[in-house]
Amino acid sequence: MRDTQLDPKLAQANFLVSAPSLNYCPAECGPEVGFCGRSNAGKSSALNTLTGQKNLARVSKTPGRTQLINFFKVPGTGGFLVDLPGYGFAKVPEAMKRQWQYHLGKFIAERQTLTGLVLLMDVRHPMTALDQQMLIFADHREIDTLLLLTKNDKLSRNQAAKARHSVQKRRPHSLVLNFSSLDKTGLIEASSWVRHHLEG
Numbered sequence: 001m002r003d004t005q006l007d008p009k010l011a012q013a014n015f016l017v018s019a020p021s022l023n024y025c026p027a028e029c030g031p032e033v034g035f036c037g038r039s040n041a042g043k044s045s046a047l048n049t050l051t052g053q054k055n056l057a058r059v060s061k062t063p064g065r066t067q068l069i070n071f072f073k074v075p076g077t078g079g080f081l082v083d084l085p086g087y088g089f090a091k092v093p094e095a096m097k098r099q100w101q102y103h104l105g106k107f108i109a110e111r112q113t114l115t116g117l118v119l120l121m122d123v124r125h126p127m128t129a130l131d132q133q134m135l136i137f138a139d140h141r142e143i144d145t146l147l148l149l150t151k152n153d154k155l156s157r158n159q160a161a162k163a164r165h166s167v168q169k170r171r172p173h174s175l176v177l178n179f180s181s182l183d184k185t186g187l188i189e190a191s192s193w194v195r196h197h198l199e200g
């Protein structure tokens with residue numbers, strides 16, 4: 001069964017501010033759920049799907065679009081959603097790639113108010129070396145992780161289930177969900193995890 005039910009509080013999310021690095025982030029004033037993953041994995045699309053807003057986070061056909069740390073306030077929860085820059089985009093110069101990875105790593109390792117990390121991975125290419133690196137940062141601080149296998153609509157039901165089982169085996173203590181911004185697979189479960197972590 002496909003989910004179409006929106007979380008009423010996530011639906012009220014609104015843009016707060018963009019920051020170029022950890023130093024420019026807003027003061028730590030409430031629980032934050034970060035969205036990270038490879039460039040083009042579907043982070044911005046997932047944020048739009050979870051909030052039911054077409055243009056909350058920018059979606060792009062050009063990978064590497066989101067280069068800033070974007071904060072969204074979720075009224076009624078005291079918490080924030082954070083769209084993090086994507087990593088691993090081949091066409092970005094090596095030095096710039098390293099700089100983004102550094103900022104992202106620093107955010108995950110040092111942001112005190114980060115209560116949950118959603119790692120988004122294309123269901124066809126999960127657990128790249130950089131994905132695993134982000135999980136190491138999160139595990140180091142015991143931050144809860146939700147693994148969203150995005151673009152689920154691109155695989156058959158059988159292939160998608162296989163992909164999920166294999167990721168779940170490698171991450172027994174994380175929630176692993178098949179997710180699609182196109183057909184809303186996994187929306188209810190993902191919303192409920194995010195809501196829970198926004199409430200501290």
Ligand SMILES: Nc1nc2c(ncn2[C@@H]2O[C@H](COP(=O)(O)OP(=O)(O)OP(=O)(O)O)[C@@H](O)[C@H]2O)c(=O)[nH]1
Pocket residue numbers: 037038039040041042043044045046058059060061062063064065066085086087150151152153154179180181182183
């Ligand atoms: N079929 C399908 N396409 C998707 C899905 N989610 C995202 N896409 C497409 O994948 C591309 C990238 O999506 P974005 O949401 O911009 O990805 P991102 O991870 O935010 O990318 P960066 O900001 O560049 O790191 C766009 O063309 C989306 O339309 C999905 O669930 N199904």
Ligand SMILES: [Mg+2]
Pocket residue numbers: 043044045057058059060065066086
């Ligand atoms: Mg994006």
